[in-house]
Amino acid sequence: MGISVNHISKSYKNVKALQDISFDVKPSELFGLIGPDGAGKTTLFRVLTTLLIANEGTATVAGFDVVTDYKKIRSNVGYMPGKFSLYQDLTVEENLHFFATIFGTTIEENYDLIKDIYVQIEPFKNRRAGKLSGGMKQKLALCCALIHKPKVLFLDEPTTGVDPVSRKEFWEMLKRLQQKDITILVSTPYMDEAALCDRIALIQEGQILEIDTPEAIVKHYPKQIYNVRANNMYQLIKSLNDYEYNHSVYPFGEFIHYTDKRKDFNPDQLLVFLKSNQLSNIEITETVATIEDTFMELAK
Amino acid sequence: MKTILYIIQKEFKQIFRNKGMLPIIFVLPLLQLVILSNAATFEVKNIKFGYIDNDHTTTSRALIEKFNASTYFDVLTDFSSEGFAKSAMLKGEIDVVLDIPNYFERDLQKEKHNSLGITINAIDGAAAGVENIYVNEIVQNFNQHLKVDLLPLSNQQIQPINIDTIPLFWYNETLNYKTFMVPGILVLLVSMITLFLSGMNIVREKEIGTLEQINVTPIKKSQFIIGKLFPFWVIGMGLLTVGLLLARLIFNVPMLGSLVLMYLYTSIYILVILGIGLFISNFTDTQQQAMFIAWFFVVIFILMSGLFTPIESMPGWAQMVTEFNPIKYYVEVMRMVMLKGSGFTDILPQLIKTVLYAIVMNGLAVWSYKKTN
Numbered sequence: 001m002g003i004s005v006n007h008i009s010k011s012y013k014n015v016k017a018l019q020d021i022s023f024d025v026k027p028s029e030l031f032g033l034i035g036p037d038g039a040g041k042t043t044l045f046r047v048l049t050t051l052l053i054a055n056e057g058t059a060t061v062a063g064f065d066v067v068t069d070y071k072k073i074r075s076n077v078g079y080m081p082g083k084f085s086l087y088q089d090l091t092v093e094e095n096l097h098f099f100a101t102i103f104g105t106t107i108e109e110n111y112d113l114i115k116d117i118y119v120q121i122e123p124f125k126n127r128r129a130g131k132l133s134g135g136m137k138q139k140l141a142l143c144c145a146l147i148h149k150p151k152v153l154f155l156d157e158p159t160t161g162v163d164p165v166s167r168k169e170f171w172e173m174l175k176r177l178q179q180k181d182i183t184i185l186v187s188t189p190y191m192d193e194a195a196l197c198d199r200i201a202l203i204q205e206g207q208i209l210e211i212d213t214p215e216a217i218v219k220h221y222p223k224q225i226y227n228v229r230a231n232n233m234y235q236l237i238k239s240l241n242d243y244e245y246n247h248s249v250y251p252f253g254e255f256i257h258y259t260d261k262r263k264d265f266n267p268d269q270l271l272v273f274l275k276s277n278q279l280s281n282i283e284i285t286e287t288v289a290t291i292e293d294t295f296m297e298l299a300k
Numbered sequence: 301m302k303t304i305l306y307i308i309q310k311e312f313k314q315i316f317r318n319k320g321m322l323p324i325i326f327v328l329p330l331l332q333l334v335i336l337s338n339a340a341t342f343e344v345k346n347i348k349f350g351y352i353d354n355d356h357t358t359t360s361r362a363l364i365e366k367f368n369a370s371t372y373f374d375v376l377t378d379f380s381s382e383g384f385a386k387s388a389m390l391k392g393e394i395d396v397v398l399d400i401p402n403y404f405e406r407d408l409q410k411e412k413h414n415s416l417g418i419t420i421n422a423i424d425g426a427a428a429g430v431e432n433i434y435v436n437e438i439v440q441n442f443n444q445h446l447k448v449d450l451l452p453l454s455n456q457q458i459q460p461i462n463i464d465t466i467p468l469f470w471y472n473e474t475l476n477y478k479t480f481m482v483p484g485i486l487v488l489l490v491s492m493i494t495l496f497l498s499g500m501n502i503v504r505e506k507e508i509g510t511l512e513q514i515n516v517t518p519i520k521k522s523q524f525i526i527g528k529l530f531p532f533w534v535i536g537m538g539l540l541t542v543g544l545l546l547a548r549l550i551f552n553v554p555m556l557g558s559l560v561l562m563y564l565y566t567s568i569y570i571l572v573i574l575g576i577g578l579f580i581s582n583f584t585d586t587q588q589q590a591m592f593i594a595w596f597f598v599v600i601f602i603l604m605s606g607l608f609t610p611i612e613s614m615p616g617w618a619q620m621v622t623e624f625n626p627i628k629y630y631v632e633v634m635r636m637v638m639l640k641g642s643g644f645t646d647i648l649p650q651l652i653k654t655v656l657y658a659i660v661m662n663g664l665a666v667w668s669y670k671k672t673n
Contacts, residue, residue: 049516075518085509089317090310101306102519144513 002027002183003048003152008057010043017043018054019206025185025199030178032197033187034295040206041187042082045156048185049079062151062183075103078145082157084137088130092121092140095129096147103148113180114143117173135166142173146182153177155186159193171196191292202295209298214291221289221297223247226267227255230279239277243270250296257293258284303519307527311501315531325497329489329539333546337482344430350377351398352385357405359446366438367398373434385419395421396431408446471639482553483634484607486543491627492598494536494570498529498577499594500587507586521669529574536570537563547638556641565633565647568654572626575661582668601627626657 003025010018017040025031033041046052048061050070058065064072086095096118100107111118121139124132129140138158145153155174159167171193174184186197194200195214202209202217210217230236233251240249240258247259260270267284274282315321349367353360368375376394379385388394399417401407408414418435422428472479505511514524540563547553576597584590603609604618605627611619622628629650636642644651 051512051515071518074516077516079513079516081509081512083509085513087310087314087510088508089314094310094313098306098310099517102303102514102517104303104518 002029003031003059003061003185005044005048005059006057008044008047008054008059010040010047010052010054017206018047021057021203021206021208023201023208023211025183027183028178028181030174030184030186030196030198032194032200033185033203034189034191034194034200034291035187035203036189038205039203041203042156043206044203045079045081045154045185045187049077049154050074075148076150077152077154078148078150079154080141080145080156080158082160084141086129086137086141086144089128091126091128092132093125095140096143099144100147105148107147110147110149113149113177114146116176117146118143134162135169138162138166138170139173142170146177150182152183152185155184157187157189159188159190167193191290191295194291200291202291202298204295204299209295217291217294218289221294223259224265225287225289225293226258226260226270227252227283227285227287228258228270228274229255229281229283230274231281232279235277235279236274239274239279243273248296248300250293252290252292255287257287303523304527304530307524308530311528311531315535321497325493325535329493330542330546333482333485333489333543334550336485336488337478337551343477344427344434345372347373347431347434348393348395349373349375349398350379350385350388350394350396351375351400352379352382353400354402355400355404359405359408360400363400363439363442364398366442370434370438389419389421392421396435398435478551479553479639480635482547482551483638484605484631486540486547487605487627487630487634488602488607489543490536490539490566490570491573491601491630493539494532494573495577495594495598496591497535498532498574499580499590501532502528502578502581503584503587503590506581521666525578525666525669529578532574532577533567533570536573537566540566553638555638557637557643561644561647562634562637565630565637565651565654568651568658569626569630571658572654572661575658575665576626578665579661579668582665582670601625604628605631607631626654629654 005021005023008018008021009016021040021044033044035041043052047054048059048066050066050073053067058067060066061073062076064070064076066073087098090098096107100110117139121132121136121143124136129137132140142155142158145155159170162170167190174186175196178184188194197214199211199213200217201211210220212220228236228240233256236256237249237251240246240256245261245265247261248257250257258270271282271284315325351364351367353364364375367373373396377388379388379397382399385394385397385399389397397417397419399419401414401417404414404416416439418432420428420431420435502511505514544555544559544562548555577594580593580597581590584593604611604614604622604625606622607627611622611628614622633642633647633650636647640646
């Protein structure tokens with residue numbers, strides 16, 4: 001009853017946007033599509049929300065085929081596009097009322113579902129949607145996507161351009177919705193949000209790299225990662241890149257994530273090498289892999 | 301039905317909240333009607349007239365007096381030679397030059413006939429033609445009086461019988477240009493505003509991304525389209541009403557035919573225009589594109605509608621093309637009903653063609669409107 005995608009391929013003139021994508025989302029699962037811009041996330045959303053017809057493959061959403069049963073899908077899913085796409089010249093309440101009406105329902109009927117979210121924007125219900133802040137817009141869009149009590153909710157990069165506090169709140173809301181038996185497919189370019197999903201699919205250049213729970217994906221990481229820090233960041237990156245045994249070097253906040261080619265790597269050897277490169281205050285500690293590390297490794 | 305009503309309600313809210321659009325819808329058209337109807341006239345008046353009098357006799361002076369007395373001519377200059385007249389015309393100071401030859405009076409009395417030189421600036425061919433007729437009329441008139449003065453009494457009996465034509469101008473007795481133009485300009489307003497607005501309206505939803513959101517809802521194509529276009533149908537009818545009121549109050553244009561017939565025809569005609577608007581918006585991605593395409597069609601439709609230039613004087617192929625021009629039929633119907641008082645059966649051919657056009661255009665538009673790519 002969730003989402004089932006079987007060998008979906010879609011290409012625009014010269015670009016292969018999706019290549020042989022297959023995955024399943026279980027009912028009331030929070031499933032994340034993680035990938036950089038241009039990976040094909042939006043195309044996949046458009047195929048699943050019946051806006052686009054795939055060249056090959058089949059897919060079902062809430063048990064309905066995306067091509068033959070598209071009408072049923074349209075009344076059973078909620079879609080929140082990446083770009084804010086409500087009527088900016090209508091007020092909060094009017095937007096909500098509009099979407100309730102075209103779904104053949106009323107705000108009152110499904111109020112309990114959106115109550116938690118709507119109470120936060122209710123003080124502004126007579127304000128025009130275009131005049132809301134980014135986080136408020138996001139909440140309104142979510143309300144509009146939920147007003148008809150959908151079985152499946154599609155959220156295309158819902159937190160792009162939203163401040164960290166609102167982002168956190170947004171994910172808490174998703175977690176609560178999940179409790180109400182709504183299957184959620186969410187895409188995001190932020191790796192830190194991936195850890196909040198039940199399962200994630202890493203996607204790049206139209207292909208799925210890996211599908212698993214965030215914990216399992218991290219465990220798949222084959223090497224030990226070291227946090228490296230020194231007095232001169234730029235010099236440090238340069239030196240590490242010149243080091244003959246390096247496997248990967250990525251800046252990660254205040255540290256460099258470093259992995260070595262050798263199985264019997266001893267950090268002291270690296271310390272000696274870095275000192276010989278006129279670096280001081282060097283710090284090398286072991287750390288655990290994150291989803292970002294895994295993604296970079298898989299995307300290599 | 302409830303859905304359609306709600307969409308209509310939403311459209312009206314959006315139209316009235318769009319502060320930039322409101323004056324375009326309601327004020328500009330009326331200004332246009334008032335300004336264009338007064339300014340766009342083909343009457344040739346205030347012709348800048350100059351003359352070269354080489355004769356300086358009572359006859360030549362009497363002839364010039366005739367021009368002076370005419371309201372169509374502004375007698376401006378007396379040129380001493382042809383050279384001055386030429387350069388004045390080159391500078392555009394003068395439109396018509398009358399050249400009265402030497403011994404004009406003497407030769408006229410001796411030989412009973414003489415010729416005058418008339419030079420007309422013909423950059424605007426139509427105006428030059430009209431000016432020529434005016435000049436001829438004045439000279440003819442002068443000629444008749446001259447005969448009476450010059451010919452001896454005994455000769456009067458054998459004067460050839462003159463055939464005089466006294467035209468009666470039906471449907472516009474005083475040849476009032478505004479009576480002719482106002483119905484046409486009214487057509488222009490209703491067509492332009494409804495086409496532009498409907499063409500831009502659905503594209504706007506595409507541009508701001510709401511169309512994508514709408515497409516994922518179970519709303520039916522027909523519900524959405526009717527809901528989106530109906531407000532513009534209402535606006536079109538509203539414009540017609542205001543236009544008719546102005547025509548009556550300001551221009552005092554006669555309205556012989558039935559108002560019901562005008563509204564009936566307009567209600568169908570607007571459907572054609574809305575169909576074209578929807579069709580345009582299906583093939584464009586931005587409001588600019590839609591606007592430019594709408595402009596292109598409007599300009600061609602208007603120039604080939606018989607509004608400014610008669611269709612009968614167009615080449616054959618162009619007359620064929622005008623058969624597909626909805627604005628042509630609307631101009632015809634409005635003029636027929638308002639000025640001639642034509643009834644239902646008189647405008648039936650135009651009505652049938654317009655209904656067909658509406659069906660074809662809206663069929664094409666709905667067919668090309670896709671919710672899925």
